[in-house]
Amino acid sequence: MANRDLHGGLPGPQGGDIGGLLAEVLADMPDAQLHGLEGIARLRDIPRGGVVVTEGGRPDEIGYLIHGALGMQKQLPDGRVHIIGLLVPTDMYGRLFDGPAAYDIVALTDARVLAFPRDAFERILVSSPEIERRFLVNVLDELDSAREWILLMGGHKIVERLASFLLILLRRMLRGGRHRVPGAPIMVRIPIRRVDLAHYLGTTPESVSRALHELEGQGLVRLRDAYEIEIADLPGLVRVSGADHLGAERAG
Amino acid sequence: MANRDLHGGLPGPQGGDIGGLLAEVLADMPDAQLHGLEGIARLRDIPRGGVVVTEGGRPDEIGYLIHGALGMQKQLPDGRVHIIGLLVPTDMYGRLFDGPAAYDIVALTDARVLAFPRDAFERILVSSPEIERRFLVNVLDELDSAREWILLMGGHKIVERLASFLLILLRRMLRGGRHRVPGAPIMVRIPIRRVDLAHYLGTTPESVSRALHELEGQGLVRLRDAYEIEIADLPGLVRVSGADHLGAERAG
DNA sequence: CGAAAACATTGACGGTGGTCAATGCTTGAC
DNA sequence: GTCAAGCATTGACCACCGTCAATGTTTTCG
Incomplete structure (x- = not known):
C-alpha cells in the first residue's frame, strides 16, 4: 500500500x-x-x-x-x-x-x-x-515555520488547529510556484494520512476526522475524498483558525 | 508593582x-x-x-x-x-x-x-x-528550542506540559553556568507570572495553578512560594513529562 | 499601619476531546 | 470476481480542562 x-x-x-x-x-x-x-x-x-x-x-x-x-x-x-x-x-x-x-x-x-x-x-x-x-x-x-507551528498548537480547539493547518498548507503550496486560477475552486491536498496528521496536531485520528467534517458541515470546506479538500470559504476558514494568517490571503 | x-x-x-x-x-x-x-x-x-x-x-x-x-x-x-x-x-x-x-x-x-x-x-x-x-x-x-517547545505543546495534559516546562527551565539554568551543588536541593525559579506562563503553555492561570499543586501533591516538587520551586523527585518529574528530557539529567 | 491593588488559589459546572469499539470504504492480491 | 488489509469514519462514555465566581495572599502606597 x-x-x-x-x-x-x-x-x-x-x-x-x-x-x-x-x-x-x-x-x-x-x-x-x-x-x-x-x-x-x-x-x-x-x-x-x-x-x-x-x-x-x-x-x-x-x-x-x-x-x-x-x-x-x-x-x-x-x-x-x-x-x-x-x-x-x-x-x-x-x-x-x-x-x-x-x-x-x-x-x-x-x-x-x-x-x-x-x-x-x-x-x-x-x-x-x-x-x-x-x-x-x-x-x-x-x-519562522516552527514559531508558526507553536502558534497553531496553542489553539485549544482541534477545529482551530485544523483550520490553521489547512491555511499553512495552502500558503506553502502557493509559495511553491503554483498560482491560483481566479475562477477555479481552491484545492488543498493533505499530503499525509490521518494518523500522521493527528500526531502532528497533537491529537487523535478520530478527532481530526470529526473536526474536518465539522468544517464541512459549516460549509467552509468540501471533502472530495479523504485527502482532496476544497476551500469553499477562505475568509471563514481564516476566522475559525483564530490566528490571522493574512499571508494566505495576500498570496492568493 | x-x-x-x-x-x-x-x-x-x-x-x-x-x-x-x-x-x-x-x-x-x-x-x-x-x-x-x-x-x-x-x-x-x-x-x-x-x-x-x-x-x-x-x-x-x-x-x-x-x-x-x-x-x-x-x-x-x-x-x-x-x-x-x-x-x-x-x-x-x-x-x-x-x-x-x-x-x-x-x-x-x-x-x-x-x-x-x-x-x-x-x-x-x-x-x-x-x-x-x-x-x-x-x-x-x-x-532547537522552538522544536522542543512544539514537542512540549504536544503533551495533551497540562501536568505533562508543566513538567516539561520545569525541566526545560532547569536545563537552561544549568546551561547558564550555574552548577548543581551535590547535597543541596534542586531549585528552579519560574521567572514569569502565572498569566504569562499560562499563555505560554496554551492554557489558563487556573489550570497552571492546579497542575503545579498536583505535582506537589504527588511529591515531585515543593513550592517555597509561587515562584520558587524545589524539584524533589527529578526522575519522577521526567516520567510525568512524557518526553525524555535526558539533557536535564545528564546536565546534573 | 491600613487599604487597595495585583496575583494566586480553590471550587463548581459544562463542553471538548481522548479512549474504546464497531462499521464503512478503498486498495491490492489472488 | 472475492477476500483481506489498511484506513477513515461514527458512536458512546467519561476524564480533563476552560469558564465563571469567590476567597486567600502578597505587594504597594498613602
Missing part, C-alpha cells in the same frame, strides 16, 4: 535532471555556485515509512525535498509518537556544524530527495559566503 | 561593564572580534510590560538578554494572547537580513539587554565570518 498516491505522482520514472532541480530549489543562486553543488548532489527515492535520519545518529547528509512529505518525529517513552515538523517540497533537512539529530526524519509518503554528503556540503559552505548566507536564510525560514 | 523581584535582582545600580558582559554572552569568541562589537553595544533597562520589538515593525536592534525574561508574543484577533517563545539570559533576539517581525517582544519582568544597532551589527557580521558562523549557531539553537 506504499504506492497509494498521496504525493501527487512523481514527474517521471527517474526525472534525473539534477541541475534543473537544483536551480528550482535554490532559486536566485548564481550559476557558478550551483555548479559546485551539482557535482556532489545525488537523487534518492524513499518509500513511505523509510527513515531518512535517525534520532541520535549523526546525519551524514543534507537534503532538499523534491516530492512527497517528510516528518520530523519523536518517539515518546510511552509509545506515543509526536510529529514536530512537516517538510514539503523545497524544504531542507539535515544539520550543519552540529551534533546528533534530536529526532527521526521519516518519509510520510513515498518521497524523493536531493541529497548532499554532509562533509562536502559543509566544505562548500565554508568556502562560499553566498551559499552560507543563503543557508542562514533557510534556517531563519525554518525558525 | 513593576519592581517585584521576579528576575532575581540586578547585579548593581548600573553594572555597566559592557566588555565583561559581552565576553560572557559570546563565550569562546576571539578578543579581536569582541572589541569591534564592544564599540557599538549599548546597555538598556526595560520595565516589565515594556515592548522591545513591535509586530510588523522593522526591528532596528539586535540584542542579547542579560537579566529578566522576554516573551515573544502574538495578539490574536479575538483578544487572546499567545506566547510563542521565552527568552532567558544569554538568549538573543532580533532579525537579520530579513523583513518585519512576526510578533511582539515584550518584557515579562524588568529586564536588561545588551543591544546593537541593527545596521552596524549586520556590517560587522558581513565582514567577519567568525561572528557570522557564531550567529548561525545561535539561530540553530533557537530552532
Whole structure:
C-alpha cells in the first residue's frame, strides 16, 4: 500500500535532471555556485515509512525535498509518537556544524530527495559566503515555520488547529510556484494520512476526522475524498483558525 | 508593582561593564572580534510590560538578554494572547537580513539587554565570518528550542506540559553556568507570572495553578512560594513529562 | 499601619476531546 | 470476481480542562 498516491505522482520514472532541480530549489543562486553543488548532489527515492535520519545518529547528509512529505518525529517513552515538523517540497533537512539529530526524519509518503554528503556540503559552505548566507536564510525560514507551528498548537480547539493547518498548507503550496486560477475552486491536498496528521496536531485520528467534517458541515470546506479538500470559504476558514494568517490571503 | 523581584535582582545600580558582559554572552569568541562589537553595544533597562520589538515593525536592534525574561508574543484577533517563545539570559533576539517581525517582544519582568544597532551589527557580521558562523549557531539553537517547545505543546495534559516546562527551565539554568551543588536541593525559579506562563503553555492561570499543586501533591516538587520551586523527585518529574528530557539529567 | 491593588488559589459546572469499539470504504492480491 | 488489509469514519462514555465566581495572599502606597 506504499504506492497509494498521496504525493501527487512523481514527474517521471527517474526525472534525473539534477541541475534543473537544483536551480528550482535554490532559486536566485548564481550559476557558478550551483555548479559546485551539482557535482556532489545525488537523487534518492524513499518509500513511505523509510527513515531518512535517525534520532541520535549523526546525519551524514543534507537534503532538499523534491516530492512527497517528510516528518520530523519523536518517539515518546510511552509509545506515543509526536510529529514536530512537516517538510514539503523545497524544504531542507539535515544539520550543519552540529551534533546528533534530536529526532527521526521519516518519509510520510513515498518521497524523493536531493541529497548532499554532509562533509562536502559543509566544505562548500565554508568556502562560499553566498551559499552560507543563503543557508542562514533557510534556517531563519525554518525558525519562522516552527514559531508558526507553536502558534497553531496553542489553539485549544482541534477545529482551530485544523483550520490553521489547512491555511499553512495552502500558503506553502502557493509559495511553491503554483498560482491560483481566479475562477477555479481552491484545492488543498493533505499530503499525509490521518494518523500522521493527528500526531502532528497533537491529537487523535478520530478527532481530526470529526473536526474536518465539522468544517464541512459549516460549509467552509468540501471533502472530495479523504485527502482532496476544497476551500469553499477562505475568509471563514481564516476566522475559525483564530490566528490571522493574512499571508494566505495576500498570496492568493 | 513593576519592581517585584521576579528576575532575581540586578547585579548593581548600573553594572555597566559592557566588555565583561559581552565576553560572557559570546563565550569562546576571539578578543579581536569582541572589541569591534564592544564599540557599538549599548546597555538598556526595560520595565516589565515594556515592548522591545513591535509586530510588523522593522526591528532596528539586535540584542542579547542579560537579566529578566522576554516573551515573544502574538495578539490574536479575538483578544487572546499567545506566547510563542521565552527568552532567558544569554538568549538573543532580533532579525537579520530579513523583513518585519512576526510578533511582539515584550518584557515579562524588568529586564536588561545588551543591544546593537541593527545596521552596524549586520556590517560587522558581513565582514567577519567568525561572528557570522557564531550567529548561525545561535539561530540553530533557537530552532532547537522552538522544536522542543512544539514537542512540549504536544503533551495533551497540562501536568505533562508543566513538567516539561520545569525541566526545560532547569536545563537552561544549568546551561547558564550555574552548577548543581551535590547535597543541596534542586531549585528552579519560574521567572514569569502565572498569566504569562499560562499563555505560554496554551492554557489558563487556573489550570497552571492546579497542575503545579498536583505535582506537589504527588511529591515531585515543593513550592517555597509561587515562584520558587524545589524539584524533589527529578526522575519522577521526567516520567510525568512524557518526553525524555535526558539533557536535564545528564546536565546534573 | 491600613487599604487597595495585583496575583494566586480553590471550587463548581459544562463542553471538548481522548479512549474504546464497531462499521464503512478503498486498495491490492489472488 | 472475492477476500483481506489498511484506513477513515461514527458512536458512546467519561476524564480533563476552560469558564465563571469567590476567597486567600502578597505587594504597594498613602
